[in-house]
Amino acid sequence: MDYTTLANGVKMPMLGYGVYQIPPEETTRCVLDALEVGYRSIDTAQAYFNEAEVGKAIEESKVDRGDIFLTTKVWINNAGYDKARESILKSMDKLRTDYLDLCLIHQPFSDYYGTWHAMEDLYGEGRIRAIGVSNFEPDRLVDMCGFNRIKPMVNQVEINPLCQQTEAVKWMEKYGVQPEAWAPFGEGQDGLFTNPELAEIGREYGKTPAQVMLRWEIQRGIVTIPKSTHIERMAENFNVFDFKLSDGDMGRIASMNLDKSLFLDHEDPRSVETFIQLTTEQKDLF
Numbered sequence: 001m002d003y004t005t006l007a008n009g010v011k012m013p014m015l016g017y018g019v020y021q022i023p024p025e026e027t028t029r030c031v032l033d034a035l036e037v038g039y040r041s042i043d044t045a046q047a048y049f050n051e052a053e054v055g056k057a058i059e060e061s062k063v064d065r066g067d068i069f070l071t072t073k074v075w076i077n078n079a080g081y082d083k084a085r086e087s088i089l090k091s092m093d094k095l096r097t098d099y100l101d102l103c104l105i106h107q108p109f110s111d112y113y114g115t116w117h118a119m120e121d122l123y124g125e126g127r128i129r130a131i132g133v134s135n136f137e138p139d140r141l142v143d144m145c146g147f148n149r150i151k152p153m154v155n156q157v158e159i160n161p162l163c164q165q166t167e168a169v170k171w172m173e174k175y176g177v178q179p180e181a182w183a184p185f186g187e188g189q190d191g192l193f194t195n196p197e198l199a200e201i202g203r204e205y206g207k208t209p210a211q212v213m214l215r216w217e218i219q220r221g222i223v224t225i226p227k228s229t230h231i232e233r234m235a236e237n238f239n240v241f242d243f244k245l246s247d248g249d250m251g252r253i254a255s256m257n258l259d260k261s262l263f264l265d266h267e268d269p270r271s272v273e274t275f276i277q278l279t280t281e282q283k284d285l286f
């Protein structure tokens with residue numbers, strides 16, 4: 001496993017396991033499988049509704065809590081100082097842990113400054129080892145870096161061969177913010193798992209398109225957190241540290257960039273309206 005060192009000196013695995021869209025009844029088994037395969041970083045969120053099942057897996061596994069890098073994210077419904085603080089402590093209870101390795105603001109909406117101040121305080125109290133954001137476009141990220149006591153240490157955004165975030169990553173680097181990729185496979189959209197270019201590159205190294213996509217991110221210095229409910233795929237996705245893509249192949253993948261999200265544009269007011277509607281519909285769930 002390769003590691004990156006965050007701005008505050010905390011070491012974070014370059015490859016982790018994401019549990020978005022894994023139903024609660026499957027989550028404990030999946031996380032136990034992932035830990036068995038060798039993953040030591042788990043990415044969940046309040047809005048995934050499976051924190052308790054992640055916590056159960058960590059408790060049941062033979063891996064020490066200290067060897068696991070555990071991330072959760074604060075959802076929009078819990079924005080603002082008091083609600084965010086209370087919700088993070090509740091997440092820790094669900095996760096059966098008294099500290100988080102990383103806590104992120106999930107979306108750049110509502111009172112995320114209040115949320116950030118709660119996270120800064122919990123960081124100061126030693127309850128969170130690193131704090132960061134997710135889905136922050138460069139302008140909002142620079143704002144967060146410029147007007148807070150503590151700068152975000154991580155920004156988790158969509159990154160895959162079709163949405164490469166080249167410009168956004170430059171801004172993160174300028175401010176010492178570690179980029180982390182969600183949907184490293186674009187959830188398989190646009191046939192990414194059978195893409196002929198990625199398959200051809202993979203054949204040179206005896207690797208699959210999935211492995212090529214993850215390796216490309218790791219070589220760009222981007223932390224990546226693929227999700228799979230299948231143990232063979234978890235193992236396939238984990239097996240990316242025994243080869244190195246050539247500069248030529250890195251360039252071939254760079255030329256696949258469509259430079260736009262496969263899912264949603266966070267700067268589009270209609271996307272914001274969708275989140276407003278969702279938080280209203282889900283107000284009793286948080």
Ligand SMILES: NC(=O)c1ccc[n+]([C@@H]2O[C@H](COP(=O)([O-])OP(=O)(O)OC[C@H]3O[C@@H](n4cnc5c(N)ncnc54)[C@H](OP(=O)(O)O)[C@@H]3O)[C@@H](O)[C@H]2O)c1
Nearest residue numbers: 018019020043134182183184185186187210226227228229
């Ligand atoms: N911060 C955010 O807003 C945000 C948003 C989205 C995701 N995330 C995080 O990022 C993680 C990863 O993103 P994601 O889950 O959206 O998508 P993803 O990892 O890009 O893709 C997951 C999909 O790929 C399939 N898959 C995985 N490995 C495969 C392989 N080797 N061969 C073929 N198919 C494979 C999975 O199917 P099976 O499960 O059936 O194997 C699943 O359908 C999430 O789990 C979550 O932790 C964060």
